[in-house]
Amino acid sequence: MLADLADRQRLRRLIPPQGVDFSSNDYLGLARSPRIARAIRQALDRGVPTGSGGSRLLRGNHPEHELLEEEAARFLGSEAVLFFSSGFAANAALFATLPQRGDLVVHDALVHASAHEGMRLGRAECVAATHNDPTAFENVIRAWRHGGGKGRVWIALESLYSMDGDRAPLDAFRALADEREAFLLIDEAHATGVFGPEGRGLAAHLEGLENVIVLRTCGKALGCEGALLTGPAFMRDFLINRGRGFIFSTAPSPLMASAVREALRILAGEPEHRQALVARIDEAARLLSPLGAVCRGTQILPVIIGDDARAMAAASAIQAAGYDVRGIRPPTVPAGTARLRISVTLNASLDDIAGLAATLEEVLT
Numbered sequence: 001m002l003a004d005l006a007d008r009q010r011l012r013r014l015i016p017p018q019g020v021d022f023s024s025n026d027y028l029g030l031a032r033s034p035r036i037a038r039a040i041r042q043a044l045d046r047g048v049p050t051g052s053g054g055s056r057l058l059r060g061n062h063p064e065h066e067l068l069e070e071e072a073a074r075f076l077g078s079e080a081v082l083f084f085s086s087g088f089a090a091n092a093a094l095f096a097t098l099p100q101r102g103d104l105v106v107h108d109a110l111v112h113a114s115a116h117e118g119m120r121l122g123r124a125e126c127v128a129a130t131h132n133d134p135t136a137f138e139n140v141i142r143a144w145r146h147g148g149g150k151g152r153v154w155i156a157l158e159s160l161y162s163m164d165g166d167r168a169p170l171d172a173f174r175a176l177a178d179e180r181e182a183f184l185l186i187d188e189a190h191a192t193g194v195f196g197p198e199g200r201g202l203a204a205h206l207e208g209l210e211n212v213i214v215l216r217t218c219g220k221a222l223g224c225e226g227a228l229l230t231g232p233a234f235m236r237d238f239l240i241n242r243g244r245g246f247i248f249s250t251a252p253s254p255l256m257a258s259a260v261r262e263a264l265r266i267l268a269g270e271p272e273h274r275q276a277l278v279a280r281i282d283e284a285a286r287l288l289s290p291l292g293a294v295c296r297g298t299q300i301l302p303v304i305i306g307d308d309a310r311a312m313a314a315a316s317a318i319q320a321a322g323y324d325v326r327g328i329r330p331p332t333v334p335a336g337t338a339r340l341r342i343s344v345t346l347n348a349s350l351d352d353i354a355g356l357a358a359t360l361e362e363v364l365t
């Protein structure tokens with residue numbers, strides 16, 4: 001198996017981060033935020049433990065978890081919130097638990113591996129629909145009903161796709177969900193913190209609706225770790241009672257809950273981080289789009305190379321020049337679309353962006 005991966009040049013290796021950050025999801029640079037570091041120190045000083053010591057359903061339910069969930073619900077405008085130790089765990093629990101046998105999950109063809117993991121564990125029928133095409137979703141639902149499908153329908157998508165940098169037409173999907181009496185599951189992993197009023201994401205205006213559930217990861221723009229599932233109270237109750245990945249897992253560190261609380265306060269009170277990021281995204285679009293980067297007004301700019309080996313060689317050459325750009329190959333992206341994924345963060349200055357553009361030009365021409 002590993003030899004086979006090596007033969008196909010797909011063996012993965014772990015390497016330490018090196019060079020200017022054009023690959024992380026630390027979009028606002030909050031992973032090194034002094035405010036978050038101080039919040040953790042203060043939490044330690046008031047006796048918040050490093051470890052939770054158990055499942056939330058046993059002794060692991062610390063007041064910091066509950067405070068975070070209450071504050072996040074108020075800030076994001078949702079009825080209820082449940083904190084998980086990662087976005088992967090949250091998505092896997094959500095998809096494995098909420099859709100029932102006899103239901104249909106119609107999901108965007110490009111949804112994240114964590115959603116697939118949950119669908120694999122769940123009992124609902126799952127069908128992929130063409131990327132970002134509400135009509136294709138509607139056709140799947142119609143055909144399923146026509147074929148006798150009687151259960152609930154769950155429409156699953158991401159608001160901002162991490163390998164393409166494009167956004168979903170959320171309002172069209174919302175209209176479809178309302179019309180078809182479906183639930184809308186929106187993964188805001190890459191939009192939370194970056195877009196929307198106070199960084200509340202592209203789906204901020206859909207929070208609080210009774211048929212909308214949103215995943216907000218805390219390890220990307222929030223600079224922390226974990227994830228918040230936001231939505232109606234039944235979602236939270238259901239996962240607490242039936243979500244195996246929630247029930248049979250040690251609760252996240254209460255210190256991390258304190259850190260995420262501070263990150264949300266930074267979003268609410270310091271718009272300058274988002275404003276600075278927008279300026280860098282604009283500069284990256286100006287300098288990198290003539291070189292083939294696809295710029296859709298977001299912080300993720302792919303350069304589609306196509307061939308796996310060429311993409312990886314280009315990434316190595318750029319890394320050798322001091323810029324941490326990663327090559328992304330199948331199966332993370334569809335075959336024939338290997339690419340450089342350039343991620344614009346506040347960890348890279350305007351000068352760094354100019355330097356990357358010069359290097360990219362050398363490497364690609």
Ligand SMILES: Cc1ncc(COP(=O)(O)O)c(C=O)c1O
Binds near residue numbers: 190226
């Ligand atoms: C769209 C999307 N959803 C979910 C996840 C999982 O989140 P986490 O990294 O917190 O496990 C990721 C992370 O890569 C992601 O890109």
